[in-house]
Amino acid sequence: MKTSLVLALLSMFALGSASLLSGDTTSRQKPSPPDGELLYKTHCTRCHSTPPSLSDRQTRVIVRHMRVRANLLSVDYQAVLAYLSQNVKTRD
Secondary structure (H helix, E strand, C coil): CHHHHHHHHHHHHHHHHHHHHCCCCHHHCCCCCCCHHHHHHHHHCCCCCCCCCCCHHHHHHHHHHHHHHHCCCHHHHHHHHHHHHHHCCCCC
8 A cells, every 4th residue: 555655656756857857837837918908998998989198197097097997907907008008199
């Protein structure tokens, strides 16, 4: 009984070591950043047709406020903010 338990543990250890040595990093890859445009179209266009022309400061305040109302994660908020600041005409 003890021998079979030891052999089972050694097999599991050997399989785990083999995957580490083979360079298998699929489980440790960094997730891709969210798409700000897709998030804007999914969450914001429910109520808003096109992004308004606002200053950068106004955009940050509004997106921060709407993050709560749209129930966005922090990374999603950052992606929407980046999308709007890069793709929407802003007022000075």
